[in-house]
Amino acid sequence: MLAALSKAAFSMLAGSATLKKIASRYGMRSSGSFARRFIAGETVEEAIEAARVVERAGLLVTLDLLGESVASTAGAGEAAQAYLSMIGKIEASGVGRNISLKLTQLGLDIDRATTIDNLRRILDAAAKANFFVRIDMESSAYTEATLATFETVWNIGYRNAGVVIQSYLRRSAADVERMIALGARVRLVKGAYREPKDAAFQKKSEVDAAFVELMRRLLQHGTYPAIATHDPAMIAETRAFAAAQKLPPNAFEFQMLYGIRRDLQTQLAAQGFPMRVYVPFGKEWFPYFMRRLGERPANIGFVVRSVLGERRS
Numbered sequence: 001m002l003a004a005l006s007k008a009a010f011s012m013l014a015g016s017a018t019l020k021k022i023a024s025r026y027g028m029r030s031s032g033s034f035a036r037r038f039i040a041g042e043t044v045e046e047a048i049e050a051a052r053v054v055e056r057a058g059l060l061v062t063l064d065l066l067g068e069s070v071a072s073t074a075g076a077g078e079a080a081q082a083y084l085s086m087i088g089k090i091e092a093s094g095v096g097r098n099i100s101l102k103l104t105q106l107g108l109d110i111d112r113a114t115t116i117d118n119l120r121r122i123l124d125a126a127a128k129a130n131f132f133v134r135i136d137m138e139s140s141a142y143t144e145a146t147l148a149t150f151e152t153v154w155n156i157g158y159r160n161a162g163v164v165i166q167s168y169l170r171r172s173a174a175d176v177e178r179m180i181a182l183g184a185r186v187r188l189v190k191g192a193y194r195e196p197k198d199a200a201f202q203k204k205s206e207v208d209a210a211f212v213e214l215m216r217r218l219l220q221h222g223t224y225p226a227i228a229t230h231d232p233a234m235i236a237e238t239r240a241f242a243a244a245q246k247l248p249p250n251a252f253e254f255q256m257l258y259g260i261r262r263d264l265q266t267q268l269a270a271q272g273f274p275m276r277v278y279v280p281f282g283k284e285w286f287p288y289f290m291r292r293l294g295e296r297p298a299n300i301g302f303v304v305r306s307v308l309g310e311r312r313s
């Protein structure tokens with residue numbers, strides 16, 4: 001109940017232009033600024049530096065240039081161009097060749113053809129340099145369009161991409177089977193958006209039960225699934241099922257977000273599980289940041305302490 005309320009409150013605040021303006025001015029100002037706990041920086045160079053630190057701790061990375069809800073064809077083209085330049089810089093830097101992106105960044109609010117054109121430009125460059133491209137999942141308004149776009153590029157022959165399935169959506173059991181049938185790589189998450197109850201389970205117990213069920217299907221029948229959660233109970237269920245099925249630790253990977261449960265990240269990696277950290281960066285960090293606050297209102301305490309600390313120094 002409290003969790004649903006806070007998600008609602010933060011998704012409303014995420015729409016506030018004034019708050020965005022204030023946060024953008026202070027959130028990334030210096031290395032100690034509050035948004036830097038969750039966002040690696042505003043430039044690809046800063047993200048690569050953060051990725052090096054993550055990799056030195058024995059972890060894998062996926063880099064995400066933040067952006068969503070792009071409203072013009074020109075804006076979507078610029079986002080695709082930014083991804084192409086990012087691929088070149090990551091390739092030159094030597095950090096892991098794995099990126100994540102959102103389709104509303106590439107034009108999904110405009111039309112499917114624009115989105116597919118932009119996505120194909122990125123997938124072509126990514127394939128040449130041996131990158132994997134994860135297509136993040138956005139709110140339920142985009143689920144079908146995202147999966148259908150993915151299927152289009154899959155059917156053209158692109159194999160260097162995968163999708164995300166959210167366990168809170170009632171439709172996800174069918175979508176998991178759809179992706180298993182294709183042989184596509186799936187990242188399983190609980191889901192980060194505020195959703196109506198006809199689309200999504202509202203109780204944590206139901207979201208968790210669905211997560212366990214989908215995790216088992218993916219571990220048994222999927223293609224190198226990614227189990228993306230910070231929840232120790234979900235991690236324990238995954239480890240127990242993998243052990244019962246006698247799966248080697250590298251049959252799947254765990255994933256977590258930059259700045260969240262760093263203790264668990266290194267612990268799982270030290271135990272031999274591939275652990276990938278999602279490293280977000282870019283100027284458009286505000287909606288992503290607000291989703292992280294909404295997931296755990298205790299994070300506000302952390303923001304307030306950083307702001308007060310900065311004002312004192």
Ligand SMILES: Cc1cc2nc3c(=O)[nH]c(=O)nc-3n(C[C@H](O)[C@H](O)[C@H](O)COP(=O)(O)OP(=O)(O)OC[C@H]3O[C@@H](n4cnc5c(N)ncnc54)[C@H](O)[C@@H]3O)c2cc1C
Pocket residue numbers: 135136137138164166189190191192193228229230231232255256257260261277278291292293295296299
């Ligand atoms: C690699 C990765 C990629 C993702 N991609 C997507 C995507 O494409 N689409 C999408 O909808 N969602 C995505 N998510 C977000 C996901 O849907 C959840 O909102 C988020 O992971 C929180 O859920 P949880 O599984 O960690 O469990 P929860 O039950 O929410 O949390 C379990 C525990 O994790 C810790 N924790 C969780 N969130 C936070 C936080 N913000 N700050 C501090 N501690 C926290 C706390 O200790 C908490 O008790 C992604 C998550 C990860 C890890």
